Amino acid sequence: MHEYACSTRVTCKSGVEMYATFPTTDEESGPPAPAVTTAAAVLGTLVASVTLVPAVADRLFGQADSWIGLVVTLAALGFAVQFAVRGLLVGSGDVRAYSWLVIAEAAARLVVLVAILLLFGLELRTAAVAVGVGSYAWLLWAGRARKVLPHRGLPRATWRAATGRAASLMLGAALIAAVITGFPTLVTALTDGSPGAAGGAVFAALTVSRVPLLLISPVQALAVPFVVRARENAATDGVANLRKGLLLGTAAFAALGLVAGTVGWAIGPWVVRLVYGPQYDVPRAAIALLLLSACLLAWSQLLSAALIALAAHRRMLLMWGAAVTATVVWLVVSPLDVVATTAVGALAGPLAALAIGIPAVAALVRPTAPAVD
Numbered sequence: 001m002h003e004y005a006c007s008t009r010v011t012c013k014s015g016v017e018m019y020a021t022f023p024t025t026d027e028e029s030g031p032p033a034p035a036v037t038t039a040a041a042v043l044g045t046l047v048a049s050v051t052l053v054p055a056v057a058d059r060l061f062g063q064a065d066s067w068i069g070l071v072v073t074l075a076a077l078g079f080a081v082q083f084a085v086r087g088l089l090v091g092s093g094d095v096r097a098y099s100w101l102v103i104a105e106a107a108a109r110l111v112v113l114v115a116i117l118l119l120f121g122l123e124l125r126t127a128a129v130a131v132g133v134g135s136y137a138w139l140l141w142a143g144r145a146r147k148v149l150p151h152r153g154l155p156r157a158t159w160r161a162a163t164g165r166a167a168s169l170m171l172g173a174a175l176i177a178a179v180i181t182g183f184p185t186l187v188t189a190l191t192d193g194s195p196g197a198a199g200g201a202v203f204a205a206l207t208v209s210r211v212p213l214l215l216i217s218p219v220q221a222l223a224v225p226f227v228v229r230a231r232e233n234a235a236t237d238g239v240a241n242l243r244k245g246l247l248l249g250t251a252a253f254a255a256l257g258l259v260a261g262t263v264g265w266a267i268g269p270w271v272v273r274l275v276y277g278p279q280y281d282v283p284r285a286a287i288a289l290l291l292l293s294a295c296l297l298a299w300s301q302l303l304s305a306a307l308i309a310l311a312a313h314r315r316m317l318l319m320w321g322a323a324v325t326a327t328v329v330w331l332v333v334s335p336l337d338v339v340a341t342t343a344v345g346a347l348a349g350p351l352a353a354l355a356i357g358i359p360a361v362a363a364l365v366r367p368t369a370p371a372v373d
Contacts, residue, residue, distance in 0.1 A: 090221045201280040204272055269282055272287070296354060327352075
């Protein structure tokens with residue numbers, strides 16, 4: 001689940017105007033941001049609570065341990081609030097506090113992990129606790145966290161709209177995860193036979209190639225309020241700047257992908273062997289395609305953030321739905337071996353996403369943009 005700064009202004013009791021989490025086009029056309037964040041927290045916690053069922057825990061964690069499920073459930077609740085606070089900080093322009101919150105999350109997790117390692121030893125239970133503690137780093141910003149809570153007495157219609165908006169954003173996050181982090185699982189599930197040593201090698205290369213994507217999430221959070229403010233500043237050529245940014249960004253990431261692919265062709269196999277060992281031997285062409293794919297995925301994620309900022313939630317879902325569909329179809333029909341299938345499949349998703357995302361954003365930032373969905 002990603003933190004997104006809201007595209008609508010919310011006036012707090014203090015009179016300070018800010019941007020909050022999750023976008024709406026205006027107060028009348030969408031549910032209040034705090035209601036959406038609350039609905040997302042409830043939905044996320046309910047989904048995570050399924051891991052309390054021993055059979056589910058055994059399937060996911062290898063042991064029917066409800067204790068781990070409890071930690072996962074509490075961590076889901078903590079992360080939901082944390083992402084809301086992140087969006088609030090970014091939307092209000094407090095980038096420094098946002099950065100400190102990101103650092104605090106990682107630091108809390110590391111400190112607890114080291115303490116547990118020294119005192120009790122590391123195992124699945126204790127590792128889960130360390131991750132869960134990091135999800136509550138927002139407590140250091142508890143004063144800000146109160147502002148993401150909804151007002152009392154909201155009508156049921158508002159809650160229904162907020163739940164629908166939260167569900168659409170969470171579905172979008174799930175589709176993105178399926179293309180990025182879940183891609184190896186799709187390959188294993190949809191291709192014939194066991195991946196074997198060759199599949200393990202290309203999965204290792206895939207992991208290395210997508211490490212830079214971890215840096216995109218903070219950039220996404222910053223992109224949302226930027227797009228919102230630029231579109232609102234039509235008198236100062238804000239929309240024109242968005243159109244220019246779309247063209248330059250598309251060209252820049254395409255060029256970056258080609259450069260990355262060339263570098264991957266040259267030294268990629270050596271890097272994979274250096275990180276994972278000499279037994280991991282991946283063809284140059286496969287690594288080149290994987291790196292090109294990572295660059296295109298990065299631009300796809302930024303376009304997705306732009307669609308969120310422009311309140312085009314259905315188009316965002318269509319974009320990532322097409323990416324998942326293209327990936328799945330290729331994996332099912334591919335006549336190639338597992339290495340080539342994985343390399344080409346990694347490229348199918350972002351290409352499908354961009355084929356929808358670029359025209360969608362372009363249509364929304366035209367001087368006379370049509371009404372969004």
